[in-house]
C-alpha cells in the first residue's frame with residue numbers, strides 16, 4: 300500500500316493522524332470523458348471519441364468501485380469493445396501488481412509489473428494514490444478517467460453504437476432520484492464501511508458504524524415497498540449499492556467490524572441482493588476469492604496474520620421473493 304510522489308513510489312498506509320482517526324478518501328484526479336463524438340463536457344479538460352477496441356479497463360475483482368465498471372461492461376454487452384486487465388488481489392508494499400495468480404490477467408497491454416507504472420506512463424510526475432478502476436486510452440496511451448462513478452456513465456451511453464443501446468441505467472426521467480440516492484448511499488454505505496474499517500479511533504469507528512446501519516435500515520424500509528431503489532427498474536443506484544452489499548457478509552461484517560447485523564438478517568435487502576446477483580451476466584463479475592483474499596490478505600494493519608476466513612457459506616443463487624413486486 301502506498302502512493303506516488305512526483306512519479307516515485309512510496310510505501311505508506313493511509314494517514315489518519317490529522318483527521319481524528321477518520322479515513323478520508325482522496326479525490327480521483329483523472330476526470331476526462333469518452334463521448335460519442337469526442338466532444339468535451341462541462342468541467343472537463345477534454346473529450347475522447349468512443350471507438351470499439353480503443354479503451355481498456357484496469358480493474359481489481361476485489362474492489363467494489365472497479366466492480367461497478369465490470370457490471371456495466373457486461374450488461375451493456377461491451378466485452379468485445381472494451382478490453383480488461385485484472386490486477387492480483389494482493390495489494391502490499393508495491394500497491395496493486397500484475398502478478399498472475401488466481402485468475403489475475405497481468406498487464407495485457409504492456410506487460411508491466413505494477414499498477415503504479417500505468418499511472419507514471421500517463422504522467423511521469425504524477426503525485427497521488429494509485430487506484431483502480433482506470434479507463435485507459437490505448438491510442439494516446441493515457442488515462443482518461445480513474446473515477447468509477449464517471450466511468451460507468453460513459454459505459455452506459457457513449458458506446459451504444461456497439462453495445463446494447465436498449466439498456467439504460469441512468470434514464471433521463473430518473474436522474475434526479477438516482478443522483479439523490481447516490482449522494483446518500485455513497486458516504487453512508489459504500490464509503491461508510493471503509494470509514495468504519497479504516498478508523499483508528501473508537502469514536503471515528505462508531506460514527507461510521509452508526510451511519511452504515513442507519514442507512515441500511517432506511518434502505519430496508521424502502522425495499523419493502525418496491526423491487527429496486529427507484530421502483531420497477533434497475534438503475535445505476537442499484538448497481539452501486541450491489542457491489543457493497545455482495546461484500547458485506549463475507550468481508551465487511553468481520554474485517555471492517557460492521558457487525559450490528561448481516562445483510563442476510565435484513566429480509567428485503569437480502570432478497571434484493573439475490574435478485575441483482577441473479578441478473579444474467581452479473582454472477583460472472585463476482586469473484587469471492589479475490590474479494591476475501593484482497594481485504595483479509597492485504598490490510599495488514601487490520602488483519603496482521605493475513606489469514607482469510609473460510610466462511611460464510613452463502614448461496615447467492617437461492618430463490619428470492621422479489622418477483623412479488625412485478626406488475
Ligand SMILES: N[C@@H](CCC(=O)N[C@@H](CS)C(=O)NCC(=O)O)C(=O)O
Pocket residue numbers: 300301327359361362363364365394428429430431432445446447448
Ligand atoms: N473514487 C474512486 C475510488 C477507487 C478506489 O479507492 N479503489 C481502491 C480499491 S477498492 C484502490 O485502488 N485503493 C488503492 C489506494 O487507495 O492506494 C472510484 O470510485 O473509482
